[in-house]
Amino acid sequence: MLVEIGHFALVLALAIALIQSTIPIWGSRTGDERLMAVAGPAAIAQFGFVALSFAALTQAYVLSDFSLLNVWANSHSDQPLLYRYTSVWGNHEGSMLLWVLILAMFGALLAAFSGNLPKSLKANVLAVQSWISLAFLAFILFTSNPFERINPPPFEGQDLNPILQDIGLAIHPPLLYFGYVGFSVAFSFAAAALIEGRIDAAWARWVRPWVLTAWIFLTLGISMGSYWAYYELGWGGFWFWDPVENASFMPWLSGTALLHSAIVMEKRNALKVWTILLAILTFSLSLLGTFLVRSGVLTSVHAFATDPTRGVFILAILVAFIGGALALYAWRAPLLKQGGLFAPISREGALVFNNLFLSAACAAVFIGTLYPLALEALTGEKISVGAPFFNMTFGPLMIPLLIAVPFGPLLAWKRGDLLGAAQRLLAVAALTFAVVLVTWWLTYGGPVLAALGVGLGIWGMLGAIAEPAMRIKLFRAPLGDSLRRAIGLPRSAWGTAMAHFGVGMTVLGVVAVSAWQTENILVMKPGDTTEIAGYDIHFNALQERRGPNFDEQFATFTVGRDGIPVAMLSPTKRNYRARGMPTTETAILTLATRQIYMALGDPQQSGGIAVRIYDKPLVVLIWLGTVVMVIGGLASLSDRRYRVGAPKPARGVAAPAE
Amino acid sequence: MIGTAGGVLAVAAGLILFALTDQIVFFNSPTDLVEKSIPPGQRIRLGGLVKDGSVVRGQGSAVEFVVTDTNRDVKVIYDGILPDLFREGQGVVTEGAVGTDGQFRADTVLAKHDETYMPKEVADALKKQGVWRHDDPDAAKPQ
Numbered sequence: 060m061l062v063e064i065g066h067f068a069l070v071l072a073l074a075i076a077l078i079q080s081t082i083p084i085w086g087s088r089t090g091d092e093r094l095m096a097v098a099g100p101a102a103i104a105q106f107g108f109v110a111l112s113f114a115a116l117t118q119a120y121v122l123s124d125f126s127l128l129n130v131w132a133n134s135h136s137d138q139p140l141l142y143r144y145t146s147v148w149g150n151h152e153g154s155m156l157l158w159v160l161i162l163a164m165f166g167a168l169l170a171a172f173s174g175n176l177p178k179s180l181k182a183n184v185l186a187v188q189s190w191i192s193l194a195f196l197a198f199i200l201f202t203s204n205p206f207e208r209i210n211p212p213p214f215e216g217q218d219l220n221p222i223l224q225d226i227g228l229a230i231h232p233p234l235l236y237f238g239y240v241g242f243s244v245a246f247s248f249a250a251a252a253l254i255e256g257r258i259d260a261a262w263a264r265w266v267r268p269w270v271l272t273a274w275i276f277l278t279l280g281i282s283m284g285s286y287w288a289y290y291e292l293g294w295g296g297f298w299f300w301d302p303v304e305n306a307s308f309m310p311w312l313s314g315t316a317l318l319h320s321a322i323v324m325e326k327r328n329a330l331k332v333w334t335i336l337l338a339i340l341t342f343s344l345s346l347l348g349t350f351l352v353r354s355g356v357l358t359s360v361h362a363f364a365t366d367p368t369r370g371v372f373i374l375a376i377l378v379a380f381i382g383g384a385l386a387l388y389a390w391r392a393p394l395l396k397q398g399g400l401f402a403p404i405s406r407e408g409a410l411v412f413n414n415l416f417l418s419a420a421c422a423a424v425f426i427g428t429l430y431p432l433a434l435e436a437l438t439g440e441k442i443s444v445g446a447p448f449f450n451m452t453f454g455p456l457m458i459p460l461l462i463a464v465p466f467g468p469l470l471a472w473k474r475g476d477l478l479g480a481a482q483r484l485l486a487v488a489a490l491t492f493a494v495v496l497v498t499w500w501l502t503y504g505g506p507v508l509a510a511l512g513v514g515l516g517i518w519g520m521l522g523a524i525a526e527p528a529m530r531i532k533l534f535r536a537p538l539g540d541s542l543r544r545a546i547g548l549p550r551s552a553w554g555t556a557m558a559h560f561g562v563g564m565t566v567l568g569v570v571a572v573s574a575w576q577t578e579n580i581l582v583m584k585p586g587d588t589t590e591i592a593g594y595d596i597h598f599n600a601l602q603e604r605r606g607p608n609f610d611e612q613f614a615t616f617t618v619g620r621d622g623i624p625v626a627m628l629s630p631t632k633r634n635y636r637a638r639g640m641p642t643t644e645t646a647i648l649t650l651a652t653r654q655i656y657m658a659l660g661d662p663q664q665s666g667g668i669a670v671r672i673y674d675k676p677l678v679v680l681i682w683l684g685t686v687v688m689v690i691g692g693l694a695s696l697s698d699r700r701y702r703v704g705a706p707k708p709a710r711g712v713a714a715p716a717e
Numbered sequence: 718m719i720g721t722a723g724g725v726l727a728v729a730a731g732l733i734l735f736a737l738t739d740q741i742v743f744f745n746s747p748t749d750l751v752e753k754s755i756p757p758g759q760r761i762r763l764g765g766l767v768k769d770g771s772v773v774r775g776q777g778s779a780v781e782f783v784v785t786d787t788n789r790d791v792k793v794i795y796d797g798i799l800p801d802l803f804r805e806g807q808g809v810v811t812e813g814a815v816g817t818d819g820q821f822r823a824d825t826v827l828a829k830h831d832e833t834y835m836p837k838e839v840a841d842a843l844k845k846q847g848v849w850r851h852d853d854p855d856a857a858k859p860q
Contacts, residue, residue, distance in 0.1 A: 222801075293798070403721070415722055419729035426733055430741075441744035443762055443812075448740040452732045580797060641801045660798035661774050671798050 065115025066206035072108035073196040079189035083182035095182035099170040106167035113160045126212030129205045135218035137608040145229040146219045152205035159195045161240040183251035194376045202369045218637030227287030235280030239345040241273025246342035249335045253391040263325035275692040282685035293643035293658040295673045300449040305428040306348035312421035313341040316414045323407050343381040405475040409467035416460040423452040465522020487521040509574030519563025527556045554695030561687030568680030577674045584667035592674035609633040630657045652679040747789040764810040795823045
């Protein structure tokens with residue numbers, strides 16, 4: 060019964076989306092305020108119905124209602140309760156419903172927190188937002204209905220793909236979707252601005268919190284996904300340059316660029332046309348990501364069950380939205396006048412530099428990801444573009460950007476002093492140089508590039524601290540005085556420093572792991588001892604155990620240093636009963652920033668078992684860096700100047716383009 | 718400023734073009750590998766079915782198996798731990814190079830997350846050999 064209500068609620072949401080996508084825009088054309096006012100309540104109602112529908116599906120999963128095709132195919136009554144919840148989005152239909160739920164939620168939030176927006180802008184933004192949900196609701200109802208029944212209902216379900224039965228995957232897709240879909244708000248704002256044909260600095264002030272929120276979630280989502288792949292797939296890699304990973308990385312790159320160009324637009328009323336374009340591109344890349352993941356056109360380690368007809372439908376949505384938005388842009392953008400001139404060496408110039416390199420890197424990733432598709436369509440030749448391509452293109456593009464990052468915040472708006480900034484960074488440069496020399500000396504005979512890479516990370520970290528340190532006169536004024544200044548510093552300044560610091564940390568982690576990780580693959584029998592990176596690893600025993608919906612073989616190892624035990628590790632190999640599918644559960648020992656990583660391989664005829672052991676120095680920094688970036692983002696978001704729903708700023712009324 | 722932008726874009730385009738000619742890996746079926754002369758040391762991807770009964774494992778960490786498209790067979794040597802979903806009779810994609818001794822040595826073996834999933838390249842290669850049967854999508858549903 061509840062299932063039918065859920066299905067019906069989804070149909071109602073579609074009907075409301077239809078109203079919300081047309082009536083308000085008609086109202087803003089004709090200047091009818093009553094029609095424009097439809098948008099807000101419609102957005103909230105739409106969210107309510109989609110949420111009801113999602114709740115109904117969740118309920119079916121929790122109760123293991125196998126009369127639903129979707130539940131039968133992706134759940135099992137032995138499955139722990141947590142994974143019954145996460146099964147809801149561990150499949151195509153459910154994950155699309157989650158996508159739409161988040162989209163509708165952003166629509167409702169927009170409606171609730173946009174009291175200070177001009178009425179017609181609000182109506183247009185919500186209408187555009189509703190075009191997107193209209194398309195995706197239709198997609199779900201016509202091609203991927205999660206509420207389809209089976210008659211007669213089977214007794215038992217087929218279980219969720221075991222590799223997805225993991226807490227990392229429970230949180231990864233929602234985070235990623237919050238990021239992807241969050242950029243829809245920027246897209247709607249951009250399209251609305253183009254429809255209205257006017258835009259100003261206030262527009263950037265309204266958009267920035269949304270962009271920042273989406274960026275925070277996307278950063279967390281990508282980072283979670285990377286950590287999940289690292290420990291769940293058992294290969295010990297944190298990034299594979301896999302098409303599906305690239306699909307989430309492209310919106311991140313252009314979203315990061317958007318975040319920076321919106322600052323220029325807000326502060327200096329410049330780069331308006333470019334910012335609008337970035338807003339459109341970022342969400343377009345999010346849609347492209349959805350298409351790549353959901354259509355199965357690419358061979359990827361992350362590609363799950365796919366279906367070509369759905370691919371065609373999403374492709375149609377993709378073409379309509381990207382094509383439509385770009386056409387609108389081409390038609391209306393010339394109406395938007397540029398303002399705010401600046402010298403090449405200035406804060407604006409630095410942010411343009413950032414945008415240039417991020418967009419070029421994004422383009423490189425885009426080409427590397429889609430080139431195999433294009434080549435196959437044109438010539439039939441099958442190729443794969445892997446890590447070497449991306450290392451050769453993405454790497455060199457990031458180096459100048461990372462070197463330039465500490466300069467940006469030190470340059471003044473309009474006209475900056477590069478020499479002055481360089482002088483102020485002298486101490487940072489000297490420290491970085493010292494670190495490079497020490498690293499080179501410590502790892503003598505190792506890769507020289509790695510020492511330089513470490514320098515790049517350290518430069519980013521120290522350079523990020525340099526700017527606030529100077530502003531609070533650290534070590535040059537009494538400590539109490541510095542502390543008072545530190546509290547007085549705007550939170551967005553701290554946010555910038557932290558986010559840049561996090562980038563440095565991630566770079567440092569990536570460099571260290573790539574250069575100095577060691578690997579030991581061997582056959583061990585209980586009682587054997589091996590050694591990695593100064594730690595000895597003793598194989599105690601191999602045992603069998605029965606879990607709720609799997610059987611597992613688990614090995615216990617004692618990790619010790621100089622004969623003193625440090626920790627126990629127990630990697631396992633599971634066999635999920637319902638699907639007869641094996642998974643490898645790794646065991647990871649974190650020692651400050653280093654990790655010792657173990658996975659089990661095949662049992663041997665001779666009685667032992669193959670074991671894979673990695674030592675990964677500084678690997679934790681990769682993800683810790685992203686967490687610091689996110690904290691930086693949150694600090695910026697909490698700055699009262701950007702707070703959503705903050706009192707209307709004095710010049711906050713959208714004025715016609717000058 | 719426009720000059721800098723142009724410069725960056727030119728460098729980026731150059732890098733991409735260079736990397737595309739140099740750093741891509743071609744996909745081959747066992748038939749392609751046998752019939753085309755691929756110079757030793759050139760990285761390729763080899764995909765097909767893991768031949769039934771061909772997997773020799775449990776002799777240390779190195780594993781040997783035969784990849785087939787039913788027309789030709791190629792023996793693959795892989796030193797490492799196979800992915801969980803690697804099975805006889807299932808699709809697989811391996812990446813590596815033919816050594817000077819004529820043996821194909823893989824350093825990467827990809828099998829997919831989902832046990833019902835066939836890598837697209839492998840499916841296409843098998844279709845070419847006429848041995849692909851398209852699974853009935855309803856076959857998995859209970860009656």
